[in-house]
Each structure stands twice: as C-alpha cells, then as structure tokens.
Amino acid sequence: MNQDTRQKLLAVSTATLTTVLFKRGFRNCFLQGPRLINPAAPRMVGPAFTLRYIPAREDLDTLDAFLDPAHPQRKGVEECPPGCVFVVDSRGDPKAASAGGILLTRLMARGVAGAVTDGGFRDTPDLAVMPWPTYHAAPSAPTNLIRHHAVDTNLPIGCGEVPVYPGDIMVGDGEGVVCIPAHLADAVAAEGFEQTVVEDFVQERVAAGHSIRGLYPMTDPVNRELLAAWRKERGR
16 A cells, blocks of 8 residues: 555554545444454554355355365465455454464564454463554454354455445544545545644644634634644744
C-alpha cells in the first residue's frame, strides 16, 4: 500500500475513520467482536489477507489434517505477505481457536502487520504480552478442528459482520478494527488525518474549559482563526 497512506492511518483513530467512511455512505465497516488482546501492542495497518472457515466435519477435521502442507490455515500463515493483516472468518464462533501462539508468532516473524478473527485465539496469556497486534472475540483453548474447517485463503469473507475483500485496508487500535475499501484508502487516510488535527485542537480547547458551541462542529469563525494559529504554532 501507499506508504504515506500507511503513516497517516497509523495516526488516525478507528472512531475518526468510521466517521470519514460514514460521510461516504459506508455504515458497516467496524468489526463487531474482535478486541485487542495486548493493550500495549502497536497500532495495526495493512491490506487484508483472508482465511475462511466453515463448520467442521468429523471425518475431515482430525489432527492428521495438519500433516497436509496445503492445509489452508497453515498455507495461509506461510503465504500471507509481509505488511498485510491476516484476517480470519470464523463465523463469529469463538468456541474453538482460529489460531494459536505458534502460528501467530510465525506471522509476526514474517513481518505480517497483525491478525484478526471474529472467533477466538488460543494461548492468550502469551499473546497478551506479545509486541504485535492480535484481535479476537474471546479466548479459546480448544483446537480449531473441533469447530472449524479451513477451506480457502485470500477470497472475500465476512469478519465481525463486515465484508472484507483481499487488499482492503485494515486499521486497528485500542478500540477495535475498521475495514477501509481499498480504492478509498488514500482519500480516507488524508481526510482522517486532517480531521484528527482539528479534533486534537478541539480536545485541547474543551479540556481547558471552553464550550463546544461553535467549536464542535466548528461554526464560529473565531474558532477557525484560533485553529489556524494553533496549527501554525505546532507545525500541523
């Protein structure tokens, strides 16, 4: 992805991004369920590389399934490109793990930007101190084979009730994860970055005791003049 866009998105909250997307008509872009496991992990930005699960079937989903190097989960872990986000459609079911510490560590070591599932990850005590962003709906100790059958990678999926297409830009912070359609990423990043500057000014003014009237939204020309001076002073 465009590196300037990546850097801007690293500085914009998911809350701001959802507002920018809403102005473009997108109401369903914030993933419901996935939450950041390690609050100290860095922000997450990258194109989506997807994995899709369907319900498990007893004759197919045994431990021997992992002996096949073409198993979609294992194959996906080795093929997810550096800088991308590994996004897993687990049908919103955290009763068995979508992946665990070893596979997620492999993704981190390969330079993947983060991992997201609307199901659960196992080994969460380890993930809670891993310096890498992982998002899930709930901890899950049982192996994925109990509930999930991996069928394919890098095709459109649903994750957290949001459609995710390969290459869509995933942004994660302490609040959660938002999916930005790939063709809108540059424009959304630019507008979101600008909105963040304005809201930082507004936040500072409100914290100092100023009313939101004429400030948020900024309808008072005096506040616009103050904003211009503030930006000049701070180089923003």
